[in-house]
Amino acid sequence: MSWDVILLPKAHEEYEGILIYLSGYYPSTPLKFDQEYQRTKSRLAYNPHGFSRYPGNPEYRRVLIGKYTLFYKIDDERHEVHIHRILRSSWDIPRHLQKEDDNPPA
Numbered sequence: 001m002s003w004d005v006i007l008l009p010k011a012h013e014e015y016e017g018i019l020i021y022l023s024g025y026y027p028s029t030p031l032k033f034d035q036e037y038q039r040t041k042s043r044l045a046y047n048p049h050g051f052s053r054y055p056g057n058p059e060y061r062r063v064l065i066g067k068y069t070l071f072y073k074i075d076d077e078r079h080e081v082h083i084h085r086i087l088r089s090s091w092d093i094p095r096h097l098q099k100e101d102d103n104p105p106a
Contacts, residue, residue: 002045003074005081011070014086018068036065037086048074048081056094064089071097 007015015037022030040063043050054060060071071085087096 003048003079003081005041005044005083007083011083011086018086033066033068037070040065040070044072044081044083048072054093054097057097060084060097069093 018033019030022033051061051063054062054071059073061074063070067089068086069089070083072081072083074081085096087093
């Protein structure tokens with residue numbers, strides 16, 4: 001059975017920003033990122049429990065997409081996967097996730 005994968009507003013904003021940023025390089029760079037992102041969403045829809053928990057905050061699970069890390073939570077009751085953030089892996093991840101926890105989605 002497939003899970004619903006929901007891109008929350010902050011993650012959507014980050015996703016769009018990544019595509020814009022990557023478009024400053026080679027024309028194929030944003031397309032490659034988007035293809036990998038779409039594959040990741042498909043994998044999440046099939047098996048969201050298959051990815052590791054983030055040690056800094058075990059409520060989140062994480063998936064690497066190139067130089068970015070996608071953070072998500074699973075709602076087992078609703079059979080949904082909520083993508084919360086897509087962050088550059090080299091950033092101060094705990095600080096950015098703390099901001100998310102301070103401002104939960106509506």
